[in-house]
Amino acid sequence: MKIAPGAEKPISPQHFFVIDFNDQAMNRFIEHQMLSTFKEFWDDYHRHIKKYSGPKEARVNPPHLLVRCDEDWHVLCDHYMSRAFQQHSRMNKAARQPSNHSSRSKSFLQRQHELAEQREESIDRVELFRKTHVRDETFVSHAAEDNPRCRMAYEAH
Structure with missing residues (x-):
């Protein structure tokens, strides 16, 4: 089969990626990439919300990629403003702080x-x-x- 010069060739993912889901290393890599991408997504949007003085202001200023997805953006805003998320965030922030004692590694x-x-x-x-x-x-x-x-x-x- 020949494609006429100037004509667009259909692109199929099968031509670019060969993924063997029986390969454990491949599965671990894909899971790692998906988890990293998901974490970046949540972190980027959390940072976006924190730029604003309050939840109402953040709700009316969605990030560029979610401009036409108001419902999705409001779900994210509700999640980030929830008491459970705020408490979890404070606990994680405290855990990342330098130790509050001077015993170093000794128990x-x-x-x-x-x-x-x-x-x-x-x-x-x-x-x-x-x-x-x-x-x-x-x-x-x-x-x-x-x-x-x-x-x-x-x-x-």
Whole structure:
């Protein structure tokens, strides 16, 4: 079969991609690519929403790709503004912060044992807290300072 010069040749995905779904490595790669693309999508639109001062302003300013998809954009806005998402987002943000203690990779139990050996007496939880979360009479991080339990332990001594 010949195609006349200047005529458009039909393009079929079968000519470009040969995907063997029995190949585990191929499946892992495809799943990874799909997950990465999905995460980028959610992250891009979350960043877009955060540019605006409130949910109402964000709702009327969809990103370029969703200009004619109001219903989809409103579903995303509702999701990002939901209490569950906000709480999850705060928890994840806190988890990404630098550690709020000064024990580095040592466990608190190991640190307590070392302090007890140095002093030759047992160390209670409050004293352990002060040794691992307070330096020069100030907290080692804002996360420790903002935590009500940490504040109570600090003020107990």
